[in-house]
Amino acid sequence: MKCHDYFYGSVTVGERGQIVIPAEARAELNIQAGDKLLVMRHPIYEGLMVSKIDAVSDFVEEFRQSLDRMIEQVEKAEKESEEKAG
Numbered sequence: 001m002k003c004h005d006y007f008y009g010s011v012t013v014g015e016r017g018q019i020v021i022p023a024e025a026r027a028e029l030n031i032q033a034g035d036k037l038l039v040m041r042h043p044i045y046e047g048l049m050v051s052k053i054d055a056v057s058d059f060v061e062e063f064r065q066s067l068d069r070m071i072e073q074v075e076k077a078e079k080e081s082e083e084k085a086g
Contacts, residue, residue, distance in 0.1 A: 021050075
């Protein structure tokens with residue numbers, strides 16, 4: 001995907017701090033009325049990140065599973081190394 005594939009347009013913050021998510025973004029990301037979204041400050045840049053809670057939860061679970069697999073591989077390699085040295 002190219003950078004412009006991620007751009008849905010611009011929005012204006014209303015007097016009450018509200019914004020409207022562009023229809024194209026809602027359709028592509030399957031954002032429905034009533035969905036819970038996380039609004040987080042970007043850790044480096046001056047900006048916000050918005051994501052569906054379910055998407056973040058799925059990402060964290062996949063990351064945890066990947067981390068578990070990596071830990072198992074490291075432990076296995078360490079054990080094999082100890083067996084060769086011992």
